[in-house]
Amino acid sequence: MLNLPKLPLAKWINAFVNWLTQFEGFFQGVTNFLNAIINSFQWVFDLLPQWLFVVLIMAITFYLNRKKQKWSLLILELIGFWYIANQGYWRDMTQTLTLVLTSSLIAIIVGIPLGIWMAKSNRVRTIVNPILDFMQTMPAFVYLIPAVAFFGIGMAPGVVASVIFAMPPTVRMTNLGIRQVPHDLIEATDSFGSTSWQTLTQVQLPLAKSTIMAGVNQSMMLSLSMVVIASMIGAMGLGTKVYFAVGRNDAGSGFTAGFAIVILAIILDRVTQSFNKQKNK
Template sequence: MIPKLPLADWVERLVDGLESRLSVLFDIISTVIEGIVNLFSAIFHLPPALLLIVILSAIAFWFARWPLALFTFVGLLLIDNLGYWEHTMDTLALVMTSAIISIALGVPLGIICARDNRAQSVLVPLLDFMQTMPAFVYLIPAVTFFGLGVVPGVIASVIFAVPPTIRLTNLGIRQVPADLVEAADAFGSTPGQKLFKVQLPQAVPSIMAGINQTIMLALSMVVIASMIGAQGIGADVYRAVTQIKTGQGFEAGLSIVILAIMLDRLTQHFIKRKKRKGE
């Protein structure tokens, strides 16, 4: 009989080694992420709820006209009426931070994949691993490295949410028509000029679709992140589950749904607008 591989021990040793050798780096990352979350939270909490609702409704009207604007206005008013406004803004701050970090990592990695087949062959299996590993598993090393609170929640959200941005950035650049690329080469464009003036503008709809999926996946992590101390609506859902309060859980879950629909429709209409400009 083949003896069991001590895989768990290997992983434990790896995590312990990283924790002891890179503790200063983890402290810096934690400080930066916490600062970004606090900045977004302060911005979202600064104006009165009604004023911010009007601003977000106006943004929705700009991108998608009155149906989404009306949904945004009524939905956010309902969240405020139910008493979840403060927690909704905390959740939005967490999601925005996770999305920005995911975009900052995902778009450059997608560009690298599109320009180098060897990098793609290495990253694609890693992305498969990141997307198929249960999200709860990411909480364990995140807590080990960063402790409890919002930072490990953001880290776990980024790991879970970044693959779509990488994949669709890579796909969008690779699907740029060959004749456009050949024309850029014929006019003597440098690789940088070809990338920024031809390939990326053509790939914007695909990249935005990846960003849309990243935002949705980050939002789906808010309840899981609440298990390790991340504040927001997820904490209300988790509390309702542990105390078996069906009504409170429905209210908090409805707030997450309203926020998800609003963000999804805004990014979807932004993608459509970019496609119309590109035609």
């Protein structure tokens, strides 16, 4: 082994984080913006009675699968929501759903344009790909440290950590979907005098929709996987129940709350997949 000097990398990172904390006003503004979105979702969920919420979800599922008549999914949703309400986890479930929807919304708003930019420029793809690799391979617990330093504790830092962890699939799949559009179609649209915006919105995005939606589905599932980790920094929801159960060594409470997360994950996965199939048709 070469006797090389040890780089003070940890000190450099800490110094950089401390330097960023001086922009407290900016981070406070981002926190207020995220809290506004979170409170809006939660206000809607609190406003709806439990029975109406279940009816709406089942109606959406039935509409998306009306030609296939997947009654098993409707039965699963009915039994799953009954279990969550019966165990007293309804409020926690809506808080978890708020965290997932907020994270997924931000991941879509940021990830899809970034994926389009990557598909249009090989240089951007070369720069962004290593960043996405870093975001996906870095342990999720590491994101909690700067999230707390910049945004405090609560739901907002949990959303930030979830977005960083869950956004790469949306970016990658958007880039992949657009790049897979046949060049013959692009040349045909150019020959008819279409602009770049018309080619993107009327040819590339419709043909890449299935791939993009697969990335959105994966981002939503990754965001849901962060709920237990985000509970360590004050994010409320089902993850908090699991986290407290681990601290008390309460296997029963941990299992029941974990099973509620599994039910919510299955419902979200099936509904988003049904939406994708409906759009493809």
